[in-house]
Amino acid sequence: AQSVTQPDIHITVSEGASLELRCNYSYGATPYLFWYVQSPGQGLQLLLKYFSGDTLVQGIKGFEAEFKRSQSSFNLRKPSVHWSDAAEYFCAVRTGTASKLTFGTGTRLQVTL
């Protein structure tokens, strides 16, 4: 069965520093991969997605992610973090034709000023 692992439960970075959030997936074929962000008291918002093609995908709010098949990874990056990026980030994988997603356990990002 497909699964998603986010090894970091909590990450703290300084404002202006770079960010990388890790995501590893388990699936036999090429998966469809997503990153969502959840601010406190809010629903999940799609940051970016990978379906096929260029393995480096750009998303909203200055985020990008790179699909690496050899490492079964889809890490999220941002060159310079803003205080407003503090939130919880979820990696997800979709397999098959349905829109059903399997989510990782999330990484909580704290930004210090």
Place this chain on the structure above:
Amino acid sequence: DAGVIQSPRHEVTEMGQEVTLRCKPISGHDYLFWYRQTMMRGLELLIYFNNNVPIDDSGMPEDRFSAKMPNASFSTLKIQPSEPRDSAVYFCASGYAGELFFGEGSRLTVL
């Protein structure tokens, strides 16, 4: 577009009472999902529909939970009777072309 609309946003009830959560998906989306989020278990998929038909309800915790989608613009998740362990945030999401769009959630507290 108004996005996925959930009601109520907050619900506090006593154990044993019936709870009904409501969802209006984005028009034109052919999938609808109900997720539950807790600190202990994270995001759990409860049930999902395709074109108003339930496809997979294997995530529904037990018979106290039921979900319906009588038409393309409305779905309900019902808990009867409710228990304190049902306290969580319940999210509805609608899907189209492989993407999910989430509502803001219904926070349920069962005393």
